[in-house]
Amino acid sequence: MSEAKPESERHAQGMQTRRSVLGDAYVNGAEAQKTAFDGPFQELIVEAAWGHVWSRPQWTPRMRSIVTIALLAALGHDDEVAMHVRATANTGATREDITEALLHVAIYAGVPAANHAIKLVKRTFAEMEAGREAGDA
Template identity: 55%
Template sequence: MADRRPAGEEIRRAVLGEAHVNRSQGTATEFDRGFVDLITESAWGTVWASDAIPRRERSMITLALLAGLGNFEEFELHLRATVNTGATREDIREVLHHVAIYAGVPRANHAFKLARSIYAELEDTGDD
C-alpha cells in the first residue's frame, strides 16, 4: 500500500495553511499522534488528494457537511481555508442556503453568524 502521508501533508498545508498545520503538529501528543497521522493519510492523502472533484467544490462540500452536522469548530477552520481553495463568499452563501433547506435553518443560521464574524476578521487583517 502506498504511503499517503507525504501527499496528505502537502495538501493539508496547501488547504489549511502552514501556520495551522504547524500548530496542530506542535500540540500533538503521544496519545493523539496516531490520530493526526490517520487524518493526514486518509482525509488529506486519499480523499482530498483525489482529482475527481476540484478543491473548490470539495471545500464547499466539506463546509456543507460540517455546518449540517453542527461541527462548527471544524466549519470555522475550513471556512478560513477557502482563501486557499478558491471558494468565494458567494459560493459559501449558496452552500449555506442549501444547508438551511436540507439540514435545518438553525444550523445554517449559526453557520452564517460564524461566517460573518470570520469574514469581518479577515477583512480587518487583510487576509481575504
C-alpha cells in the first residue's frame, strides 16, 4: 500500500485557482468522484492546467476564460465548453466576450464548429438562467 504524497505548492495553487474559476461545488463534486484510476490525471490537470497556466499573472481570468472557450469550441469539446461557459460567472467574461470568441472560431476553425458551439452556449446560458431563477424562488 502506498502512502499519499504530500501536496506540492503547485498543486495547492492549482486547486485554489480551480476553485476560484469553477467554484467549490464543481470541484468538490469532481474530487468526490476521483478514483485510483483517474487520480493521476486529476493531479496532472490541477498542477499543469490550473497551477501552471491558469495561475500565471500575465492574463486575467477573464482573458483566459475567453481563450479557453474559443479553443474548446474549435476542438469540439462540448462538455468542457459548457463547463467553462458556466465558469464565466466567476471569471468576469461576458456574453459579448463569448460572442467575439465564437466569431473568431468561425473564421479560424470553421463555421460548423462555431455554429455547434453557439447552440451549446445558448443552451448553457438557458440552464444558468433557469438555475438562477430556481435559486431565487
